[in-house]
Amino acid sequence: MSTDLQYYFSKDARVMRENAIRAMSKFALKQGIIAFSGGMPNPETFPITEISQFAQEILRDEGANALQYGLTVGHTKLIEALCPFMERRQVKGVRPENIIITNGSAQGIDLMGRIFLDPGDVVLFELPSYVGAIVSYTNYRANLVGVKHDEGGIVLEDLEEKILQVRQAGQRIKLMYSIPNFQNPSGVTLRWERRPRLLEILQRENILLVEDDPYGEIYFTGVDPASLVPIKSFDTEQNVIYLGTFSKLLAAGLRGAWTIAHPEIIHKMEFAKQVGDICGSSLDQRIIYRCLRDNLIDRHVPVIRSFYESRCQAMLAALEKYFPREVKWNRPHGGLFVLVTFPEGFDTLALLTTAMDEYNVSFVIGQPFFVDGSGTNTMRLAFSKETESNIEEGIRRLGEAIRKHLPAIDPSPQEVIAR
Ligand SMILES: Cc1ncc(COP(=O)(O)O)c(C=O)c1O
Structure with missing residues (x-):
């Protein structure tokens, strides 16, 4: 050597x-x-007591199946349960073929880079933004361009200006990555009125939005949850790739998360995931499904x-x-x-x-x-x-x-x- x-x-x-x-x-x-x-x-x-009880019941009732490899896209019952779960968050019409389960939304973010980014492609980021996504897309040798942020989230005028500048420089913008709710690291939330306008701009400019939403459910007294509605809920043209996660709703170590996107995007993600880890944990996905089925998340x-x-x-x-x-x-x-x-x-x-x-x-x-x-x-x-x-x-x-x-x-x- x-x-x-x-x-x-x-x-x-x-x-x-x-x-x-x-x-x-x-x-x-x-x-x-x-x-x-x-x-x-x-x-x-x-919720350790409930998770432990579910794990025991699953192992008792499903035994080996819960310990075997599963489908790369994820446990069917969990995928099906996510459709009404998202409907309650105003994301309507989601079908199982629009969903893939990932090992944390971190994997979803990285798979986006894997299937979309060639070296030099531009990804737009809020200033500031989540460092996990920044590192992932840097590793794909993308060109990361920052868009101004104020107390109401992304400044749309600056977004339009940055798009123009990048295009004038002859570069190709593939994605915008954004965390609209209680952003990491700033805690800032994208104002409701800016959400449909943001989508309009990105649709017009043929830029896909990666909407990362790990904190949308963690709101405090006085917040109207309707103001946190996912941008995906305005998405009539499948321009938005929505990432949700159970890390903050149940337990981060279950590594349970989901992506909602156009079925063709889900297929590509599936192929990319297959070579990486074959599938997520069969047991963990069943536990998460039980948490959804028994309304533990809503109660917790x-x-x-x-x-x-x-x-x-x-x-x-x-x-x-x-x-x-x-x-x-x-x-x-x-x-x-x-x-x-x-x-x-x-x-x-x-x-x-x-x-x-x-x-x-x-x-x-x-x-x-x-x-x-x-x-x-x-x-x-x-x-x-x-x-x-x-x-x-x-x-x-x-x-x-x-x-x-x-x-x-x-x-x-x-x-x-x-x-
Ligand atoms: C904005 C954001 N996206 C994604 C993640 C990764 O979460 P997960 O545990 O679902 O991989 C985090 C974790 O802190 C985060 O803050």
């Missing part, structure tokens, strides 16, 4: 990057740390919503109390994240070292979420892992760490407490 392993690696493998956020999420495992880094759902929200999701809502409120109250007023953040109405923005020129990477080493608190830096290289003055805080009292204590410590890094704009501690 040559000592230089680069000799063996393919061109694709040579440019492959690690997901920086997953790397940083490992900080959450450090002993005694207060972790705002990991974006994982809190395991306390997993209100518990999850209030679990995260109280943590979100604890974080927003602590930010108000302990962070200097030059620092800004959004107030999410669902999901797991808050994005914090510091004055221009501030680098959250330097802050992270201080926060970790001296204050035993972690977060993730914002820059990897921005495909245009901006966002060095941002950080993502996940309120999912810690208890409310830990959240208060962690934000207090982070406030102190920030003061160390921001002496020029630091209000006195009394001022901070007075606000």
Whole structure:
């Protein structure tokens, strides 16, 4: 074997990057740390008793079938149950041939890259966006172009401008990837009025939309669920590829997710998945089916919503109390994240070292979420892992760490407490 392993690696493998956020999420495992880094759902929200009972019943009743390979597209009963499930979310007329079950929506995102992207193809991304999708499409050597985001989500005027610029440069735009509800990392939701307009633009321009919706059900008090209706519900021309997941509704380790798309797209995904993993877990898919059939998700999701809502409120109250007023953040109405923005020129990477080493608190830096290289003055805080009292204590410590890094704009501690 040559000592230089680069000799063996393919061109694709040579440019492959690690997901920086997953790397940083490992900080959450450090002993005694207060972790705002990991974006994982809190395991306390997993309905373990019911899942364990379903697993036992399935193994008793279906035995070997539940432990055998299954169809690549997924367990038939689960696929069929997803049609009425989506109908209740206003996505009407979905048929089994429009659905494939994937190992997490992460696999769905990656399969999109696999079947659609040639090197140099353009994918449009919100600024910021989910780093898993950014890394996946970078690995397919796509050209990622950022579209501005404000408190109402994608700025449609900027989208039109970016499309024009890319076309003028002679490049081909295949996909737009978007997370319309309680986005990771910003917590921002795409305003209802912008949803049909976004689709109109993309349809007119022949760009497929990958609508990734892991957080749409995790909304807080006062939110009208009708305002979170999937863009897919406006899609008369099958322009939208919708990704849903059970990771935040049941348990992330079941790796159960689904994609809804044109049957031809589903077929291509099936072929690509077949060579990758043959099929998803037969047992897990049956468990998820039982959760749907017995309405466990409908009964359980209100518990999850209030679990995260109280943590979100604890974080927003602590930010108000302990962070200097030059620092800004959004107030999410669902999901797991808050994005914090510091004055221009501030680098959250330097802050992270201080926060970790001296204050035993972690977060993730914002820059990897921005495909245009901006966002060095941002950080993502996940309120999912810690208890409310830990959240208060962690934000207090982070406030102190920030003061160390921001002496020029630091209000006195009394001022901070007075606000
Ligand atoms: C926006 C987004 N999409 C996809 C995923 C992956 O989820 P899954 O567990 O379904 O693979 C995550 C996970 O954090 C996410 O935040």
